[in-house]
Amino acid sequence: MTRVTVKTTINHRKYELAPDPNQTLLDILREELGLTGTKRGCEIGQCGACTVLIDGRAANSCLVLAPQIDGKEILTVEGLASDGRLHPLQESFMDHDAVHCGFCTPGMLMSAKDLLDHAPHPSEEEIRVGISGNLCRCTGYVQIVDAIHDAAERLGKKERIEN
Amino acid sequence: MSNQSYSETNESADLHVTGEAVYVDDIPVGGQLLTGRVVISPYAHAKIVSFDLRDARRIPGVHAVLAHADIPGDNQMGPVVKDEPCLAADEVTFCGQAVFLIAAETEQQCREAERLIQVAYEPLDAILDIETAMSNDSLMGSHRRIERGDVEAAFAASDHIIEGELRTGAQEHWYLETQACLCVPGERDEITAYSSTQHPSETQALIAGVLGIRRNSVVVEVRRMGGGFGGKETQANHTACWTALLCRATRRPVKIRLFRDDDMIMTGKRHRFLTRYKAGFTGNGILEAVRIELNADGGAATDLSFAILERAMLHADNSYYIANFSVTGAIWKTNLPPNTAMRGFGGPQGTAAIETVVDRVARFLRKDPAEIRSRNFYGTISRNTTHYGQTVENNRLPEMYNQLIRSSDYRERRIAVDEFNATHEFYKKGLALTPVKFGISFTTSFLNQAGALVNIYTDGTILVNHGGTEMGQGLHSKIRHIAAREFGVSLKRVKVSATNTSKVPNTSATAASTGSDLNGMAVRNAAATLKSRIAETIAEVFSEENRSSPTFASHIVFEDESIIDGDHPERRIAFADAMPIMQHRQVSLSATGYYRTPDIGWDREKGRGKPFHYYAFGMAVSEVLLDLLTGRHKLLRTDILHDTGTSINPAIDIGQVEGGFIQGVGWCTTEEIKWDENGRLMTHSPDTYKIPTVGDIPQDFRVSLLRTDPNPGTIHGSKAVGEPPFMLSLSVWLAIKDAVSAVAGHELEPEFSLPATYEVILLSIEKLKAKTLKEASL
Numbered sequence: 039m040t041r042v043t044v045k046t047t048i049n050h051r052k053y054e055l056a057p058d059p060n061q062t063l064l065d066i067l068r069e070e071l072g073l074t075g076t077k078r079g080c081e082i083g084q085c086g087a088c089t090v091l092i093d094g095r096a097a098n099s100c101l102v103l104a105p106q107i108d109g110k111e112i113l114t115v116e117g118l119a120s121d122g123r124l125h126p127l128q129e130s131f132m133d134h135d136a137v138h139c140g141f142c143t144p145g146m147l148m149s150a151k152d153l154l155d156h157a158p159h160p161s162e163e164e165i166r167v168g169i170s171g172n173l174c175r176c177t178g179y180v181q182i183v184d185a186i187h188d189a190a191e192r193l194g195k196k197e198r199i200e201n
Numbered sequence: 202m203s204n205q206s207y208s209e210t211n212e213s214a215d216l217h218v219t220g221e222a223v224y225v226d227d228i229p230v231g232g233q234l235l236t237g238r239v240v241i242s243p244y245a246h247a248k249i250v251s252f253d254l255r256d257a258r259r260i261p262g263v264h265a266v267l268a269h270a271d272i273p274g275d276n277q278m279g280p281v282v283k284d285e286p287c288l289a290a291d292e293v294t295f296c297g298q299a300v301f302l303i304a305a306e307t308e309q310q311c312r313e314a315e316r317l318i319q320v321a322y323e324p325l326d327a328i329l330d331i332e333t334a335m336s337n338d339s340l341m342g343s344h345r346r347i348e349r350g351d352v353e354a355a356f357a358a359s360d361h362i363i364e365g366e367l368r369t370g371a372q373e374h375w376y377l378e379t380q381a382c383l384c385v386p387g388e389r390d391e392i393t394a395y396s397s398t399q400h401p402s403e404t405q406a407l408i409a410g411v412l413g414i415r416r417n418s419v420v421v422e423v424r425r426m427g428g429g430f431g432g433k434e435t436q437a438n439h440t441a442c443w444t445a446l447l448c449r450a451t452r453r454p455v456k457i458r459l460f461r462d463d464d465m466i467m468t469g470k471r472h473r474f475l476t477r478y479k480a481g482f483t484g485n486g487i488l489e490a491v492r493i494e495l496n497a498d499g500g501a502a503t504d505l506s507f508a509i510l511e512r513a514m515l516h517a518d519n520s521y522y523i524a525n526f527s528v529t530g531a532i533w534k535t536n537l538p539p540n541t542a543m544r545g546f547g548g549p550q551g552t553a554a555i556e557t558v559v560d561r562v563a564r565f566l567r568k569d570p571a572e573i574r575s576r577n578f579y580g581t582i583s584r585n586t587t588h589y590g591q592t593v594e595n596n597r598l599p600e601m602y603n604q605l606i607r608s609s610d611y612r613e614r615r616i617a618v619d620e621f622n623a624t625h626e627f628y629k630k631g632l633a634l635t636p637v638k639f640g641i642s643f644t645t646s647f648l649n650q651a652g653a654l655v656n657i658y659t660d661g662t663i664l665v666n667h668g669g670t671e672m673g674q675g676l677h678s679k680i681r682h683i684a685a686r687e688f689g690v691s692l693k694r695v696k697v698s699a700t701n702t703s704k705v706p707n708t709s710a711t712a713a714s715t716g717s718d719l720n721g722m723a724v725r726n727a728a729a730t731l732k733s734r735i736a737e738t739i740a741e742v743f744s745e746e747n748r749s750s751p752t753f754a755s756h757i758v759f760e761d762e763s764i765i766d767g768d769h770p771e772r773r774i775a776f777a778d779a780m781p782i783m784q785h786r787q788v789s790l791s792a793t794g795y796y797r798t799p800d801i802g803w804d805r806e807k808g809r810g811k812p813f814h815y816y817a818f819g820m821a822v823s824e825v826l827l828d829l830l831t832g833r834h835k836l837l838r839t840d841i842l843h844d845t846g847t848s849i850n851p852a853i854d855i856g857q858v859e860g861g862f863i864q865g866v867g868w869c870t871t872e873e874i875k876w877d878e879n880g881r882l883m884t885h886s887p888d889t890y891k892i893p894t895v896g897d898i899p900q901d902f903r904v905s906l907l908r909t910d911p912n913p914g915t916i917h918g919s920k921a922v923g924e925p926p927f928m929l930s931l932s933v934w935l936a937i938k939d940a941v942s943a944v945a946g947h948e949l950e951p952e953f954s955l956p957a958t959y960e961v962i963l964l965s966i967e968k969l970k971a972k973t974l975k976e977a978s979l
Contacts, residue, residue: 074223116219132214135210139427141427173375176860180859180904
């Protein structure tokens with residue numbers, strides 16, 4: 039198969055890659071770049087374990103083919119913390135015990151980031167809709183919803199302080 | 202970064218939120234890694250007439266294509282009964298059974314090789330449901346029976362009799378991480394397996410078996426699983442054995458990670474049951490006599506079916522005293538994947554049967570079902586022995602009932618629901634309370650044992666190894682709490698290692714909710730050995746410094762990160778400072794611990810004994826809103842009160858209660874397993890098999906832990922929590938049934954099965970309406 043050239047930014051770092059055109063973004067992240075935080079759950083875009091942000095919006099990386107990320111900015115769970123500090127979502131997931139087996143956690147965090155980036159003060163219903171594409175088999179979701187609520191508040195406070 | 206952030210609750214949370222937590226598929230391996238693939242049977246039952254692997258073996262990049270004859274050891278991976286070949290030999294007995302193995306450099310090469318394997322099958326008749334198995338006398342083992350009293354005489358003397366049948370469905374585990382194993386070859390015949398298994402010792406034993414090597418050449422390590430739920434108790438062994446065979450054949454590291462659909466097709470599920478019941482009761486709703494006949498679909502091999510049926514039989518009483526009680530059980534052999542452990546392990550199926558009985562009794566008598574339930578609860582002084590002879594000690598049911606009825610406003614909401622139903626034609630509400638009493642211990646009594654190895658290093662850090670595995674239930678976090686408390690040190694000083702068969706050998710599965718009960722005690726016993734050594738040595742040190750009034754080792758206490766003479770609190774040394782002294786004085790800082798559950802015993806033949814160390818209790822009230830035109834329902838509110846004794850970690854326990862309950866809601870409502878007429882799984886992907894999403898949880902969800910005395914005889918007074926809350930989901934199932942029943946003014950018994958899918962609900966409503974019309978026209 040003819041390889042394609044793809045220029046992309048992943049976790050704030052520029053890459054020039056030469057993948058097979060039928061490779062998925064998930065394959066590239068896990069197999070080529072060793073970014074194994076993004077998980078393989080179902081590989082048909084149903085479970086959300088492989089969720090990453092593409093140009094700031096949540097996407098199932100198992101359904102994205104390599105050529106589609108040309109010129110895009112990708113953020114994975116490994117890029118969520120910045121300057122050695124955890125993102126408020128990461129902190130609140132820890133504080134609310136929203137992590138059980140942890141396999142859904144990276145995808146859940148990325149969907150939650152998309153939500154909070156676009157709706158900084160979400161209602162409970164909006165949070166539920168925001169993570170409705172992410173399956174979790176352990177928690178019963180309550181602690182996850184609570185964690186996202188709390189992260190929104192922390193982000194709100196941070197914003198007020200910075201202003 | 203991981204060092205800066207830290208969770209008191211979850212020992213790995215910092216790794217999970219940064220993506221650093223390592224599962225089997227994430228372990229970095231050098232360039233030699235091969236991908237393994239399993240070629241499965243397309244037939245539910247067929248003879249393997251012939252096959253040809255030559256073309257497949259010629260594909261470039263393919264390093265091995267194996268059939269049963271290539272297995273150097275035993276072609277066997279049955280965990281208890283040896284009736285499960287590792288690779289099918291002459292016959293396949295279910296769709297999805299492993300027949301060949303391929304190892305290649307890429308997944309694509311594996312698939313190309315698979316296409317070139319030529320197999321001639323001769324299809325045979327297949328048994329695909331319990332009824333067909335019954336009529337063909339396709340019985341697995343023998344019929345089982347647990348009885349008390351004279352059921353027939355009591356039926357004859359009862360005021361009322363009801364009879365019926367209940368079907369409960371299969372359930373797929375749907376762990377987020379599919380079955381996975383990575384095997385790395387070592388010197389001579391050594392092999393290390395990184396397996397996503399709940400039972401590393403059994404995985405080790407079966408790998409040794411299929412390879413024909415000794416167990417001391419096999420190491421199995423489990424850092425964590427991405428969920429288990431029983432699905433990796435025995436069936437993780439399969440993927441591990443296949444991977445090990447390919448590793449041995451190629452002498453290279455090999456990994457098999459099942460694709461989701463393959464995992465769903467190949468692995469067993471929660472057993473579906475066909476249950477028949479008959480109950481005699483008084484005009485007050487007191488159960489006088491009950492007969493329950495449990496029929497389980499075992500699938501094509503035994504797996505853990507005997508123990509699962511047994512637990513179903515031991516939970517067919519749920520929380521109710523039944524003076525005359527007969528429970529019989531049978532496992533039927535079918536041509537479906539061998540069914541296996543899943544959270545509750547037969548308990549949910551047994552509980553669903555008796556809950557149906559009590560629900561029907563209440564409807565028959567036009568009484569409130571919660572009231573009828575409470576009348577039949579086990580007593581605290583009398584009416585407190587089970588049908589198998591165990592006394593229900595420390596019975597919390599009456600106390601929890603009173604609390605929950607009040608805190609959930611059950612009585613007011615019952616009235617409100619009835620009013621709503623009287624004024625709404627196309628919507629009905631339903632409300633139900635269900636209790637759970639769940640026995641804690643493996644019913645195979647000898648399995649109730651655990652080991653630990655605790656090492657202290659000279660910098661004062663502690664590494665705890667134990668036989669239990671982490672699958673998201675928070676076991677390692679609880680163990681860390683237990684160890685820190687025993688040594689009187691902060692959590693930061695304690696690390697729990699990956700589970701490894703070379704550190705703690707011959708362990709039981711992490712199952713039956715017993716993980717922290719058993720391993721926690723083993724860790725405590727190891728800590729006790731170390732503390733006594735440390736106390737003696739430090740008492741010597743203190744005494745040397747205070748010759749006039751020596752320190753007694755037995756008066757040394759471990760608290761506040763220090764080792765202190767209880768009689769002279771000024772004599773103290775920091776925990777970390779004491780450890781180099783231990784080394785200088787040549788005292789070992791490593792100790793094993795071992796625990797076995799005392800005072801339990803179960804006579805399987807007689808159906809009598811004390812199989813359980815204790816009982817865990819819980820209770821739930823759920824309310825639903827049902828759309829009669831579509832069958833769609835909304836879970837409006839659930840109140841749960843659950844008994845975890847003195848919780849070691851309330852955040853983890855509440856998470857287990859919520860998660861177990863919701864997994865149960867899936868079993869009760871949307872999770873429907875269907876096979877086609879050829880025995881092929883139709884619901885083999887999340888497209889068609891629906892586990893609960895966040896939209897399925899109660900709109901208003903109130904979970905609390907019972908404030909209660911410490912549980913006697915368990916680690917730090919705690920109780921097991923993994924499985925019991927699962928059965929609380931029956932409150933949702935019965936609330937839906939209550940809403941359906943409102944269609945006929947609660948005058949008629951709805952036809953109902955589990956899961957209550959929209960289809961089941963709509964059919965039930967239609968039949969009720971038809972019956973109501975018929976009665977009206979008469």
